Amino acid sequence: MTKTIFEEMGGTYVRQGDYFIPCLTLPAEKEQSIGLFGQRHLRYLKEYHRLTYTNLLTSGKLNTYLADIDRQAQERFETLTEQMKQAQGITECLKEENALEWIGRVNNIRACAMENVEKEIIFA
Secondary structure: OOOOHHHHOOOOEEEEOOEEEEOOOOOOOOOOOOOHHHHHHHHHHHHHOHHHHHHHHHHOOHHHHHHHHHHHHHHHHHHHHHHHHHHHOOOHHHHHHOHHHHHHHHHHHHHHHHHHHHHHHHOO
16 A cells, blocks of 8 residues: 555554544644733634634744734834823823823723724734
8 A cells, every 4th residue: 555645754644433534733832921912813813814824823833923913912002002192191190180081081092092903903
């Protein structure tokens, strides 16, 4: 019996019932923590870009890729938030004088920054 290309490359099969199933393992990947933005991008890849997701997963680069996306998105979010605070004149004095107004304005800025980051990085 001739060997398959898979067997010639060092692959092996396991018999389960009447079927021979190839023994496949994913390459080892360094575990990194993935935050909110990375998890959102992962969900986006799984739903809308299955080929990219599968390629990253099988090459062992998915976790590194998601950690990088998460880092970029977090940095962009913080930068946008600070820029918007300065542009709208939101300071610690406002926080001391009228805490509820400060909270409302900061929450609005964070929502706008989140939307921009999602458009630019997460869902791009």
